[in-house]
Amino acid sequence: MALSLFCLLLTLLFMQTMADTSCTDCFVQSRAAYYPNSEVNGTDVGACGFGSFGATINGGDVSAASDLYRDGVGCGACYQVRCTNFAYCSDNGVTVVITDQGSGDNTDFILSKRAFGGMAQTQDKATSLLALGVTDIEYRRVSCSYPNKNITVKIDESSSNPHFLAFVIWFQQGKRDITAVQLCETENFMCKLLDRSHGAVWTSTSPPNGPLSLRMLFSEEEGQETWIVPVNNIPQDWIAGQTYDSGVQVDN
Structure with missing residues (x-):
């Protein structure tokens, strides 16, 4: 009986380990900063080659990425990014589109100012969050959605x-x-x-x-x-x- 229970526990532990290592919807811990300029949206000279479209797509909720840029393959990918400072940050965070390449201060994302502030609970807290410059985040890849648009x-x-x-x-x-x-x-x-x-x-x-x-x-x-x-x-x-x-x- 004890041996059977032990084997069952080992099986459950193995299944959980496999689920953890293959999870495509799990959040990954990281850090994010934002573009150090006065523009609210992204840049129109991003490494993805989107031009002005890259600054305004998704309402301006865009980001540069470091490893997630993947030599350009990651351009256009969407991620849910939420900061983990509970004093300022909302539960849902913000969904961003990768339009550029860049990193700094051990970050995976350099968000547009609009997207960085969009992680906050309120406009006042967005001001406080922006004052930090860099914040801890968690992120996961999500589906992009462009209603009524074809490729x-x-x-x-x-x-x-x-x-x-x-x-x-x-x-x-x-x-x-x-x-x-x-x-x-x-x-x-x-x-x-x-x-x-x-x-x-x-x-x-x-x-x-x-x-x-x-x-x-x-x-x-x-x-x-x-x-x-x-x-x-x-x-x-x-x-x-x-x-x-x-x-x-x-x-x-």
Whole structure:
């Protein structure tokens, strides 16, 4: 009887250990600071290459990340971040989008001033929290949500049709990563694997001719991968600076 009870306890302990090590929704302890400037929103020159979109997406609740930047793969990922100073901080914290790379004073996040203050219980306590400059936090990855938005392709201003194409992908919902992108000719379905030049910027020298279709590889933390093909094509006469609606969205 005692041996059976002992074995049961060992089994439960093993199961708990496995759950702890594989938990994708658990909070991770860390620290956060905020951009040391007067802007309430994020920066429009972030390392992800989002431009002005990176300063205002998600209402300006954005952040730079250190290890979570992951050489640009982490660009566009969403995290729930809440500070742990109970005198100032709310239970829910704030949801931020990664738009930049950066760290300081052993932090995982450098939040916009808006997002940093958004972790507080009240506006008065937000002022006190901002005065700290750096605070202990806990965070976890969560799904991004962009109601009534499809995944959108923004052609970078550095592009020159038909010699060079660079673009970023906006409004990706869920919490999967885009780890590869192919650019395909719609007439003969010949595809070309693109390079990630930096951040979330995908590039192609001598891009295929004609209307172009994208194939995006979505990867999950568990290792599962899925190719997704937009409904709408990038037109043959694409223009630098323009945005093109893909016609598709993902939910997780």
